[in-house]
Amino acid sequence: MTLFFAQTAWLVPLYPLVASLLSLLWSPGLISRTGPRPCGYLNLTLVSVAFVHSAAALMALHSNSAAGAAALYKPLSFGWTWLETAGLKVSFDGLITEPALIAMTVITGLHVLVQIYAIGYLEMDWGWPRFFGSLSFFEAGLCALVLTDSLFFSYVILELLTLGTYLIVGTWYNQPLVVKGARDAFLTKRIGDLILLAGLIALLPITGTWNFHGLQAWAADQINNGNPLPQVLPLILLALIAGPMGKCAQIPLHLWLDEAMESPLPSTVLRNSVVVVGGAWVLLRLEPLIELSPLVQTVLVIVGGTTALVASLIALAQIDVKRALSFLVSSWLGLLFVAVGLGGISVADHLMLVYPLPMALLLMVIGAIVITNVTQDLTQLGGLWSKRPLMGLAFLTGAAGLMALPPFGGFAALRELMELTAKSSHPVLLGCLVLFTNALISAGLIRVFGLIWGGRPSVFTTRSAEVLWLMALPTFVLMGLVLHLPQLMVINGVFALSPLPGWGPLAVPLLISTLVGGGLSAAFYLRPHPLAHLPAALGGLQDWLAHDMQTERFYHRTVVWLVVALARLSAWSDDRLIDGFSGASGSAALEGARRLSFTTSGRTQAYALTLVLGVLLMAAWLLASAPSVPSELVRPFR
Amino acid sequence: MAGTLLLPLLPATVPSVRVRGIAALFGALQLLVGLLCWQHPPADLQLSWLPKLGLRLDLGLDGLSLPLVLLTALITSLSILSAAADQSRPRLFFSLMLATNLGVVTGLLARNALLFLLAFELVLIPITLLVAVWGGEKRAGAAVRFLLYSAVSGLALLAAVLAFAWFNPAGPLFAFEDLRQAQFSPTAQRWILALLLLSFGLKLPVFPLHGWQPFTYGQAPTPVVMLLAGSVSKLGAYGLLRFGVGFLPDTWAAWSPWIAAAGAISAVYGALNAIVQSDIRRLMAYSSLGHMGLLVLGLSAATPLSLQGAVAQMLAHGIIVALLFACVGLIERKTGTTAIPELSGLMNPLRGLPFTMGMLLLAMMAAAGIPGLAGFPAELLVFEGSWTTFPRATLVSLIASGFTAVYAIRLFNRVGFGRLDNERADWSSTCWSERAPAMALTVLVIAAGLWPTALTGWSETESTGLALRSQPFLRRDGAQPFSLVAVTLPTASELRTS
Known part of the structure; x- marks a missing residue:
């Protein structure tokens, strides 16, 4: 009976997902009828269900392993084909393993605590549905992340969490600092995610699989057979670790975590404790590949x-x-x-x-x-x-x-x-x-x-x-x-x-x-203490550190500047060259039509004259250019 | 067609809402017939029209045209429904919309190059009129510009179709079957392909042939842009795939690096331009240009996967861009402007437009290629399919995809977030009938993201047949390397340490 919980552990991400989808119902119309609170309670309930389920699954796995049933201790796998076309099959292959269950128990347990905490913290707030919905969305994403055996779906989830971060940081969206923090969080993490995507795309032709266990087997195969490694492999691996680097806020992609502090605190609790670790989780799964380089x-x-x-x-x-x-x-x-x-x-x-x-x-x-x-x-x-x-x-x-x-x-x-x-x-x-x-x-x-x-x-x-x-x-x-x-x-x-x-x-x-x-x-x-003023004596250095080594200014002067300059350049070229050309041709046509309109005087004689002239001109052209008829074609008329 | 002819005959006393309803009914009817055709594939229709010219009414459906016909029918109905309830001169307006639909659908169904040409030209007239009569302040310029560019596009296609007949050693034949088997000389192929690229490049559009696009998208009425961007521009992509890849494979393969470069440049150029736009409509026009660039990249690589990606991108972009413009239309109707600096805080739950903004965010994220939404599977297939053939162009397009996120976030931060302007925010909220088209599209965008077979399932046979290059790393037999079955599962104790 208890094993049933372990076998159905793939349901755990679905509870919070359902909760976050149901939160969408609390559009302003419903809030004005029920207030925002029921939505929070609904989320808390479903998150608790997820916790109970994952805890039960973990205990089930443990008790069965203690009984020595080796067959039961094998990881349970499940799969769902997302896309299959032209020889490419992408499926969400999941493994219900002990580490995954431990991680899910920690994640769901913390979520329960944090959602209770958030009810107190956001007592007077009206943004509950959005906030609790996003929290549950995060939980769903993290639980799916620990369950999946696919690097591809790990990327998908990291990307979705990036979007989730944007929304959750933007909870109090009418404050300028919040808006800026949400933007920076999204864009910095998106850079990491996109580089990860590039790595993924380049990896598939080499390894033929996106599943972690397949990759592990491939890496072992390379070592055992002493195959020469593809030369681009280190580059691809560097691209792959960019995703975890962004997620774990490592230099140089660390900027976002500090700015994401503008979000309501309960979400910070989760972000800094479990969400960032999601990146580390992916990194750990990539370790067999990393060992190659x-x-x-x-x-x-x-x-x-x-x-x-x-x-x-x-x-x-x-x-x-x-x-x-x-x-x-x-x-x-x-x-x-x-x-x-x-x-x-x-x-x-x-x-x-x-x-x-x-x-x-x-x-x-x-x-x-x-x-x-x-x-x-x-x-x-x-x-x-x-x-x-x-x-x-x-x-x-x-x-x-x-x-x-x-x-x-x-x-x-x-x-x-x-x-x-x-x-x-x-x-x-x-x-x-x-x-x-x-x-x-x-x-x-x-x-x-x-x-x-x-x-x-x-x-x-x-x-x-x-x-x-x-x-x-x-x-x-x-x-x-x-x-x-x-x-x-x-x-x-x-x-x-x-x-x-x-x-x-x-x-x-x-x-x-x-x-x-x-x-x-x-x-x-x-x-x-008299010594407490010592750091202040450091002056510039302390200031430099307090401003995060001026990372933001650095990015403003490099990456942001470059993108803006490129964008302005292309806008200029579009304005002057493409638009100029099409605008000129368009206005030339309009102008031509306007000028031509002056020629219509409404007098019948003028039209008749034009017609006659035209016919005459055409006749003249036809006569002038008519080829002389070859003599052999001219047959005598009988 | 029946709708086009019937609508103007309605008495003038019929209120515009009802005209709209009747017009949408025709669109829905077409969708229904399309779905029936999917279930029960009909035989090709062949009617002799002008046999001396080789013009016959050859209509047929295959995996390439069917999804696009369905898309066109869907977008026509939804765009008609998203027109204002008090549309001025409704009979003419909706009949022109249906005429456009007629042109596009005939073009997609055509099994004959001459018929395709006629349909292609037919689209031009109603759209020009729609822009010229119902457009924004600068509608005259926009309409003329559109007309000029489209005329050049049409002329180039005319020349190409004539060249098909001219250079064909088997005689002047126009039917697709004959063209596929025709042996064109390399010179002939080059000339024809150049003309086709010009024509369809203008239609899509691709950099640097996009001069008409921002202007037209900026000025045309919302339903027209939905139809134009969502469906009419796909005629260009369809043409490239059908004529370019299908009939001129050798030259296509030889020129594909350049075509891929044009695609990648379009992607970056469109995204970069979108970043600095100060008007939502123009922003989306450039965004559209970028996405067409990805499509062209997929077509140029011409592997089974990338062609599937291109078809998926046609469908995905069709619904995404229609949704984007449906949302923009709502914003414009309620606030009276699409200028980004004049809007802010529309997420406000009570006095803003939270529902519309939610859908806009979703659509922008779909355009930016966030997984779970329609744009992602299409982009993934294009990238994965083109990577082995054109790694650099793919990389550039990936960067462009990053820029997509920049303008999406910039737009949403300015318009959705921030403080609502208290002086101006006395708008009525949107009602359900106004939201309905956008909601239907939203559902589709999500559904296609979760179940991408909806985008790729139609054309698998066709695009594999059309593919010019193969992807050896993908095995078609059972696809073993991708399933867990092939991997020996480790025991839990091994897993614990890893």
Whole structure:
């Protein structure tokens, strides 16, 4: 009976999809009759159903595997042919595997919590149908993404999520910043997606398949048979990783995540915790191909490493609390890119596993702070420890989950990454990179904590009220989950318990880096401290980092400028050359007709004269040009 | 045809709404007959007309013409329905619309080059009149421009058809069957193809022959643009496929790099121009130019896949562009303008046009090739089909597809998002009968995206038969490499580590 849930796990993406489609019904007409709330409740219900189903499916798979039924433990596959023409068959081949079920449980579970949270956060908002519909749409997309075995459909889903991001960032569309953020989010991610599409199109003639398992088999085949690899393969692979780079907000496609912070906070919670990981998921599935090309591996390490280090530095300079956290997202995922680049697939897997819950928790807490204190400016907050200690504890829990602090989840994964770098060709460089990044991430998290909970209350925080239970409840449920995450990992054999979860070689330097980074940051920011003004002394550098290294200006002066210039050039050419020509011919014809119209005088004699003249002229032409008749053709008349 | 002749005879006292209804009924009837023909393929109709000239009334349906006939019938009915309820001079207007439909459908059904030519020329007259009488402020210029370009297009086609007869060693034959088997000399092929490219390139249009398009699309009344962009321009694509690829394969293959280049340039050029337009109608005209570029790219590569893509693109673009203009028509009717700087915040749920904007967003996204909507499968097939033959042109077109997103977002950000202008926003909201045509098209756009066989299923045999190049990596037998069956499934423990 329970296996039934696993076999029908492909239904899970459909529940939220139905919810988001039903949300369309709440057009303004229906809202004015029922108010926006029923739509939110409907979405929450269906999302909960999806969660229950995926959790049941996961348990079913586990209990059956525990019983030792190997046949049942095989992944269940399903397929749906989307397009079949002229020899090309594109089908949505899905695999219901254990990782997919775990991912779906995490995604749907977080969605349930976030939708409850959103009911509290958007209490007074009228845009519920659009917002909840988009949230459910995201969930449907992510669940389908983890189920599909097709690179092609992974692209399709990433592209749809790009559109979803545009809509959800644009929820409060009458604010200029929101409109700009929505635009930039869409276009930046679309660039990544399009490059991915180009890679896909080029890949098919070489591998003959778009399915991950087919690609895996193809890659293994290439290695085993020692086939020479196609020369364009590295280029294609670079194109393929552009999609995940855009989704995971890696440099140089990192701009959008920071601007997407203009969306309502509940959507940020999901975006920064699970949606960005969707890109990483695709990257992990591509790993067998990436292993074929050392060049691509190097690129991944460089991109990931740079992003990890630079984004964590940028985060330190942000004064908008949401942006401070969003750069940490890029940074953490940068570490994941490094892991994939070094071929450490299981390390990357673990990094992906421990990340979403703490990040979601951090953002939920931040939302609770932002909504009651009316500001998200870190310099305006402070002194909340005496008023909101529980939220402070929840924040610390989330922070501990992301920095390398045993026994929390992040520590074990980061230590494995350290071990991986030690085996790489540049152990010192990459090891230091991980240590530095970890120290900076710890510093960034403690800085946010210090600026909000430390120090003295400000004008904004003196009357800080507690939030609605609808927001507090999911936050603390999630806090409990984050606290239990290491235990769950140990029970399931992901990390060893010796003596702390994930303890092992290189644990000490990692722990020291956390303590140094976090400690220094605590010294700076927990209490008003003379050293706290030190960053300001950095002046230009800090300003540069605070403005995201002027990336936006850079893009404005390069890509945007180029496109605009090209567009203006083509508009000019169209105006002058094409339109000029056709306009000139058109106006010449009109002008000719107008002139000709003057010749009509209405006098019959004039027409008669014209006719006669015309006939005469024609006759003259015919006579003049009439060929002399050959004599043999002229027969004598009998 | 019956409709064309009948409508002017209606008494003048009949209100325009009813005339509209009757006209739409004819369109629907045609659609119904088309669907019946799909279920029960009719025998070809052959009537001798002017036997001395080789002109016979040869009508027939195949996988290429049937979907386009259905598209034309559908768009005719919907465009007629999207005309204003108080259309001025309704009898003439709708009868001209039906006359256009008659021309297009005859052209698609024609099994004879001379008949095709006649139909092709027939389309020109009603559209010119429709633009000249019911167009916008600058309608005279637009109509003359359209007339001139179309006249050149028609003359080139006339010359090409005559050349078909002239150069055919088997004598002056016009029937498609004869033309397909005719052995033209290389010189003859070159001349004819050049003329055909000129003629159909003007009709589609393709860069640099598109001079009439922005002006005409900008000035013509909405239903006319829907018909013109959605269906009439497809006559050019159909002609290229039928005559160019079908009858002159050698020269087509030899010239295809240039044709592909023209397609790719059209795609980029149209998209770039669309980015800077300040009028929604002109923006969509250039967008249309870009999409025709993709179509031409697919035709030039002439692999089975790319030809399928081209046919799919004809159908997909037909419904998408009709939907776009239907939405623009609604916006124009309610707000009185299509100038982008004058519009903003139309998403506003109470005083804006949220429903129309929702459909416009969907249509723009379909045009930008977002998966799940009609444009994507067509573009995918064109790209995948052309990639092996013309990788560079395909890459350029992919970039153009990126620009598509830029103007789509720019338009929507300006018009849909932002603050509503309180001074001007006292518009009546759209009623269901006004929305109906656009809603029908919306449903089709989504359906075709989810079930793209609706776009590709018609013409599989024909386009495989017409293809000039093959794609060796695709196997037609069972298509094993694409299904999971061929892959040995790993066990879950292996999966856990991957």
